[in-house]
Amino acid sequence: MVGQVGFSEAHLHPSEQVPSATRRVPDRHPSSPRLSAAVVGRVITALLIVSPIAAIAVSVPLLWGHAIHLRDVVLAAILYAITGHGVTVGFHRLFTHRGFKPKRPLKIALAIAGSMAIEGSVVSWVANHRRHHVHSDRSGDPHSPHTSPRGALGPVRGFLHAHMGWMFSTDSTAPERYAADVLRDRDLAAVSTLFPLWAVASLALPFGVGWLWSGSLIGGLTAFVWAGIIRMALLHHVTWSVNSICHMVGARPFATDDQSRNVRLLALLSFGESWHNLHHAYPACARHGVGRGQIDSSAGVIRLFEKAGWATNVRWPTARRLVTLAAAPAAPALVPVTR
Numbered sequence: 001m002v003g004q005v006g007f008s009e010a011h012l013h014p015s016e017q018v019p020s021a022t023r024r025v026p027d028r029h030p031s032s033p034r035l036s037a038a039v040v041g042r043v044i045t046a047l048l049i050v051s052p053i054a055a056i057a058v059s060v061p062l063l064w065g066h067a068i069h070l071r072d073v074v075l076a077a078i079l080y081a082i083t084g085h086g087v088t089v090g091f092h093r094l095f096t097h098r099g100f101k102p103k104r105p106l107k108i109a110l111a112i113a114g115s116m117a118i119e120g121s122v123v124s125w126v127a128n129h130r131r132h133h134v135h136s137d138r139s140g141d142p143h144s145p146h147t148s149p150r151g152a153l154g155p156v157r158g159f160l161h162a163h164m165g166w167m168f169s170t171d172s173t174a175p176e177r178y179a180a181d182v183l184r185d186r187d188l189a190a191v192s193t194l195f196p197l198w199a200v201a202s203l204a205l206p207f208g209v210g211w212l213w214s215g216s217l218i219g220g221l222t223a224f225v226w227a228g229i230i231r232m233a234l235l236h237h238v239t240w241s242v243n244s245i246c247h248m249v250g251a252r253p254f255a256t257d258d259q260s261r262n263v264r265l266l267a268l269l270s271f272g273e274s275w276h277n278l279h280h281a282y283p284a285c286a287r288h289g290v291g292r293g294q295i296d297s298s299a300g301v302i303r304l305f306e307k308a309g310w311a312t313n314v315r316w317p318t319a320r321r322l323v324t325l326a327a328a329p330a331a332p333a334l335v336p337v338t339r
């Protein structure tokens, strides 16, 4: 059973540990009082997953011959980079793990940019991700591929659960327990409350810019499809792949007591987040790609912020720390949960 692994929070950085004052708060929301909100959330999630497929199905015959324009690709690339780094630098390395200390305007800008990725509000994202680190690949982890029942289809079910299925679960994480510090931050709480506005802006912006740039409504629509819907969907699947693929296949150069792995193929698109084994070994580290040739554009962006004086107290890795992490005793193999 999973409990035999003997997991404790003691080895985690303070940013992943649940403050003692909030330990009385339940891990999860009781499902009944918020059932309607949960159902609405799952319907929206389903729409976000289905809409890119529908957009491609409708737009390919509609746009055939007009194909895709250079401006659509440029807009999509710019918005992918801004919203993607909003998630990796802002939501993940800053708000979840406190890998550096930002100036206030940078903090707010990163919270808005991350919200525009449409992966949920900063409060819910941080809460879910901290819970993932606290229970990584064990019962209580919201999106582990290793907590599905065993059997021939176990790995497939595990992958699907970790990739998307967990978002349809009634098991919602309590932000009061895992993101109390984010809730207390007035700026972050306000950005979080305004999440629907950032989500709409994320799709309206490419439509408006495409319309102005091309001078035609069709130009606005093609930009909406490619730089809005499809750009959003690509980033969603890359983020979800870190939850699924990076806990299933790949190298484990650092000893952790979970199944986190490094996946080189995803490094570019995930902005360095797929060096996931190092991340679980040293969660607060501002750089995830610590090996030679390991691309990590998020670390590059943090370095630029540091040089500009917008970020201080950056937790860069030291050679001594990395040697210690690599030399730590290997974790016991995990046994999947049987339900």
Ligand SMILES: [Zn+2]
Binding pocket: 132, 242, 243, 247, 260, 276, 280
């Ligand atoms: Zn992970």
Ligand SMILES: [Zn+2]
Binding pocket: 092, 096, 097, 129, 133, 279, 283
């Ligand atoms: Zn993390």
